[in-house]
Amino acid sequence: MAYKVFIVDDSAFMRRIIKDMLTEDKDIEVVGIAKNGKECIEKLKDIKPDIITLDVEMPILNGIETLEILKQKYGEIPVLMLSSLTSEGADLTLKALDLGAVDFITKPTNIFKINSDEKKLEIIEKIKTASKINVKHKVDVKHKVDVNHKKDIISPKVHIKKVLDEKFSNLVAIGTSTGGPRALQEIIPYIPEDIDASIMVVQHMPPGFTKPLAKRLNSMSRINVKEAKDGEELMRGTCYIAPGDYHMTIKERYGNKYIIKLDQGKSVSGHRPSVDKMMESVSQIDSLTKVAAILTGMGADGADGIKKIKLNKGYTIAQDESTSIVYGMPKVAVAKNAIDKILPLGNIASEIIKRVGV
Structure with a gap:
């Protein structure tokens, strides 16, 4: 047919x-x-x-x-x-x-x-x-998180965000592809500004699209959301999105400092940025509690990386099939026994908050 x-x-x-x-x-x-x-x-x-x-x-x-x-x-x-x-x-x-x-x-x-x-x-x-996507099957997201965590979409000038530079105890890693921009809008804006974590995101997108995505998410969110820069230090209450065409990894430095590294090395399974590469680097950070989530997307990117996080004492989440635009990446991660909990999209923000605290 x-x-x-x-x-x-x-x-x-x-x-x-x-x-x-x-x-x-x-x-x-x-x-x-x-x-x-x-x-x-x-x-x-x-x-x-x-x-x-x-x-x-x-x-x-x-x-x-x-x-x-x-x-x-x-x-x-x-x-x-x-x-x-x-x-x-x-x-x-x-x-x-x-x-x-x-x-x-x-x-x-x-x-x-x-x-x-x-x-x-x-x-x-x-x-x-x-x-093959049944667009009518993807029903409205129902959140199990206090709606006060999400502000109305208003001018950033009206909403003054806290500048949080104190140390944090948790590192959250999120990977997604097809359907990811909408899925991220159902997670990042629900994260409270005083969360005890820094967040790293790989969304498969070409150059020129990740910066507007970060800007859009930032306008909706209580935490700070930005496109990542090479060499910058992770901060509490900030979400870093990998730039299109750049792998994003994290390195630990003396004094409990965590530095973002960007590179244009070979594509991994056809992807740059690669969820696997980001999550593998996160798995090697032993001084922080690690939480990782695989969201909607086609292919298998992230399954190997998130399994390494799980094997190194991290907690792992996959978006369920019913709320995924494409149940590819989460499905492969589940099949590899890399996931601790499978959740509908509306429950993922609350699960992250519960795991890392504020």
Whole structure:
């Protein structure tokens, strides 16, 4: 049975390239093409695709406006965004993920590289994975944590965060991929500002997207959230997100100081940043209590690393299947006997708080 794809892009060149690329795969059938959001909505009256690829920046109806209509009228169809590598494109893509797009693909800076074997493989893999997602099955998250831990999304100028530089006793490591930005929004903003921990996060994303993600999470959260920098010291009540295209690890220095190291070493299982590499480094920190969580995502990145944390006296959590956009990474970690507790997304923040204290 073929994966039925509907392509929406304002560029005739991109529409042709994507269609030709997809039809090379015997399991994919392009059932519709539209040059803007308005045309897409009209054509969907007669076409029932398994997935829609949606350009972020378009005239008449842009990707965000189109997505909002799609979620209302055709909420059962997964939507995969196609984004430019610009700061505006990154911000709009994160908004699209927040509105319910299941994942995104970046257009290369050199548009002719869109047809490269690497990009072709990425697009086909993401389309096949996203097509299988039952987007209606992922119900609203119900939290088991005091809602006072999460502030309303207001201007950061209104909410003055505490600057916490005192020592901490716990290190929290979180790894995620497809569906991760939305999942992180259901964990990080629920962490209290006086938590006795520092938090490290690897979210599979290309360069240019992790900084806007950190900024977005920071605007929602009581703790400080930032894109990590090489050589900076971990602080209590701060969450560090690995920059796109950089591995992030942690090193212990004399005097109980913990320093972030960033590098562009070889990809690990096709990923840079790698959850495995981050978690393996965390597993070697014996002077702190370690808590790790694997969230939604396709593939197996993080399973080996989180098992090392478990074997070195850490406590490990996996997001359950019912709340995962893609139950890949957590599933592999569970299969490797690397997980102490499997929880729905809404329970993970409270479990972390319970384990590390404030």
